[in-house]
Amino acid sequence: MASFILRRNIVSRHFKKPFYQNKRNAGYVVLIPEIGEDAEKNTLLLDNGLPEFNDVTIEKCIASISKQSMEYESGVREVEQSAAECKNAFVEIFQPLEKLDSQLELTWGVTKTLYLGNSSLMPTKSYLQIHERAHKARSSKFTSIPIFQAAVNEKNRLKDLTDEEQRLLDKYILEGKLNGLDVKGVNRERLNSVLTTLQKERNLFREKVNFATKAFKSTISDEELVKEFPESLAKSMSVNNDASKGPWLVTLQPHIYEPFMQYCPDRTQRWNAWQGYVQRCSGYGNKELETSTILENIRSLRQEQATILGFDTYVDMSMETKMAGSIENVKNILDSLLESARPMQDIEMAALQTFANERGLNKKLEHWDIPYWQRKQKWSMYNFDEDKIREYFPLPRVVNSLFNLCSTLFKIQIVERSNVQTWHKDVKFYDVFDESSNSPIAGFYFDPYARQNDKIRIYDDAGWHVSIRNKCAVTSTQPLSALIFNFQAPVDGKQSLLSFKEVTILFQRFGHSLRHLLTKANYSEVAGLSNVEWDAAEVCGHVMTHWVYDPHTIHAISGHYNTEEPLPDDIVQNLHNVRRHMSGYELCQELYLSRLDLELYSTKTFWRDLVRQMWPKYNVLPFDKYDSHPLSFTKIVSEDWGAAYYCHLWSKMIAADIFSAFDEARQGDEDILAVGRRYRDTFLATGGACHPSEVFRRFRGRDPSPHALLKNLGLPKNIVEE
Incomplete structure (x- = not known):
């Protein structure tokens, strides 16, 4: 599945060794191919400011995106002509660019929504055509030398900038640098050649893995x-x-x-x-599917790309768009987590071996045994039955309780609006009101149920958040998004019942959407989820998932669909136990893959030698000499997570630390509602308009720590404080 957007998109307090010293800001890069254009006039917007879904067609979407893309590129050229002589870049360059973004963004967002919500209306091939055309158009402002130079000049000229203005300028400047706008002559030609070859190699790697x-x-x-x-x-x-x-x-x-x-x-x-x-x-079977050579080529090309752009390694280049700021900061955190996780893995694996032996396994556990016996042990210890628990989570109750929680914490009201065009009868529309306003500040569509053959399904990922439109002061537009899930539909008059995992996914996606919906930034380019560093992009979603383990919240969202009895206390406790089951083993797997990714893109050591060196540090079981997992690791090789795989774990660490502030408030003297307001005023309000490390400091009063994550996983704290 194609990614929607190539977003580019701390920790030192009384530790022996400082974890984090950040000096950088971030942005994102967009490089895509051209497609044919259809210049027919078309619009997808109704008089009420919402998209027209009733009569939308593939042809309308393609015609609209083609026309808007050409207008966008023409508008960028007009802005370029005035860039050299401009007196105020914000008024003469960035505000016109914001206006250009508005229509293109809406059509693109509608297309993404249909692709995920009703793929019979928007098949993959059509979506990719529209996606690539929009991407190409939008990239034109980030590959413009006049706009890049105007941003540099404005930053040098103005000293008294707001956080948002600083971030906007920094984004355009960094995008320009990462696109090689300050690279000249032979190096520029070589960079173009490297990027072209790199894309071909990535495509070949993906194709071979898919075929295998x-x-x-x-x-x-x-x-x-x-x-x-x-x-x-x-x-x-x-x-x-x-x-x-x-x-x-x-x-x-x-x-x-x-x-x-x-x-x-x-x-x-x-x-x-x-x-x-x-x-x-691996080449052990079909030699034609071997990807070892391709992997090494990609590593070499990415290193050359980084060198041309002025970075020591591809990882150093990647850190320009990350909250962590440097590979040293990331390694310090990963190593500190490993100190707790690795000893626990030894204990967990010994216990699992005993459990399996007692139930008939007369051999040592091997890699292919772990998932089976891990599940059996979890069931034996906690009698965990996802289907039984499902009876306590009817969707309407969970949704109402989620909305009530957000209303209480963030002083908003979420109100359903009827008579709104949608792509299916099951889809609802909600307005979001601030406590101080009588008119909506944002809106979102909610599409909860699975529809066979109509919705994109990806295993283990039951939900999507689509940003249809960003907040923008220049065009006076409010945030609009869509939340799309694949929950069981009601059957025979019985309400839709969610598994606990699905409840968690609902909370996570909604928490993610709040950053988009409640932003207070003025420029769409840095509003909400735009311009958020990769390793901070998932933070707000993960913060919300912590609430499903909160005793007060779980009693509010649960109620048996027949009796309305809340989830029994012993099951509530078992949910915590299941969360922590073999957490040392699971965390070590994530730490290993995160570190492997960083080593692949910061060293020249052959991939198999790297694996052999690293394996014993992270794994109890010995390495199997035929194991060639990096050769099918598409996420970091052919997708966009090279030198960024650690981001998922980093976001979880930041989120755990944020949520611990709510825990501390409940146990201490601080009002938990005050913490909620502070969270809204920092993480939810600023989005990409302020660097996430600074946002965290404003919320927590210090830099982040891994302690809360370890506590949630039931792992010991092995970090020695001064």
């Missing part, structure tokens, strides 16, 4: 082996699309492979799937 993933197939005919499978898994694997009727096909597609490894009782079958998974593209 689809090539593996294994058949199961024994009904006994699928007896414990969830019905959804057995149905997905059945060649007859019937859970009770085989044969069943094992594949490496994530929605099959991951649950299969957890539920298959046959050790040989698990081994077969595992070795197929970790040996993809």
Whole structure:
């Protein structure tokens, strides 16, 4: 699935070694190909300021985006002509660019929404065509030398800038540098050649991994082996699309492979799937699918790209767009987390070995055994049944309680508006009101239910937030977004019931959307989620997920769909236990992949030698000599997370520290509502208009610490304070 936007998009307090010293700001880079254009006149906006969904067609979207893209590029050229002589860049350059963004952004947002909410109206091929055309148009302002130079001149001229003005200038300047606008002559030609070759290599890597993933197939005919499978898994694997009727096909597609490894009782079958998974593209099987050479080429090209742009390594270049600021800061945090996680992994694996031995395993645990026995142990210890818990989370109750929580904490009101055009009858529209305003400050669509063949489905990711329109003072537009999920639809008059995991996803996506909806920035280019550093982009979503573990909140959002009884206290406690089950092992896996990514893009050591060196530090089980997992690690090689995989873990660390302020308020003298107001005034209000490290300091009064994350995971604090 194509990414929507290539966003570019701390920690020192009484520690022996400072974790964090930040000196940089950030932006994002957009480089995309051209498509054909259709200049017909078209608009997708109704008189009420909301998109026209009833009569939207692919043709309308393509015609609108083509016309708007050409107008956008023409507008950028007009701005360029006045750039050299401008007296005030904010008035003469950035405000006109904001106006150009407005229509293009809306059409693009509507297209993204339809792609995820009703793919029969917006098939993948059509969406990608529109996405690429819009991307290309929008990139024109970041590849403009006159606009880049005007931003540099304005920054040198003005000394008394607001945070938002500073961030806006810094964004245009950094985008220009990362696009090589200050690179001249032969180096410029070489940079263009490197980027072109790099894109080809990334595409080839992705294609080979996809082919290798689809090539593996294994058949199961024994009904006994699928007896414990969830019905959804057995149905997905059945060649007859019937859970009770085989044969069943094992594949490496994530929605099959991951649950299969957890539920298959046959050790040989698990081994077969595992070795197929970790040996993809290794060359041990089909030599034509080998990606080792491509991986090394990509590493070399990215290093050359960084060198031409003036950075020591590709990681150093990546850090320009990250909250962490430097590879040293990231390594310090990762190492500190490992100090707690690695010893706990030893204890957890010993306990899992004993558990498996007591239940018939007479051999040492291997890699292909862990998911199966981990699930069995979790069920045995906590009697955790996701389907039973589902009965306590009817969707209407969860949504109402979520809205009430946000109303209390952030002093807003969320009110449903009827008679709004949507892409499906199940979709609702909500206005967001501030306590001090009688008119809405933002709005969002809510599309909760799965619709077979109509919605994009990605395993383990049941929800999406789409920014349809940013807040912009120049055009007087308010934020608009869409929240799209794949929850079970009501059946036979029975309410939609959520698993606890789905409740968590709902809270996470809504928390993410609040940063977009409640922004107070004036320039859309730095409002809400725009311009937020990659390793801080997921923070607000993760903060919201912590509330589902809060005892007061979970009693508010839960109520049996028949009796309305709240979730029993023993189950509430078990949710915490399940969260912490084998957390040392799980954290070590994330730390290993995060560090491997950084080492791949900051050293020249051959990938297999790197893996062999690093493996024992992060893993109890020995390294299997045929394991070639980096050769199919598309996220960091062919996708956009090279030298950035750590961002997911960093966001979780920041979010845990933020939420700990609410915990401390409840246990101490501070009013928890005051913390909520402070959180809204910092993280939710500023978005990308202030550097996240500074936003954190304003909220917490200090730099971040990993302590809260360790506490949530039930891991010991091994950081020695002075």
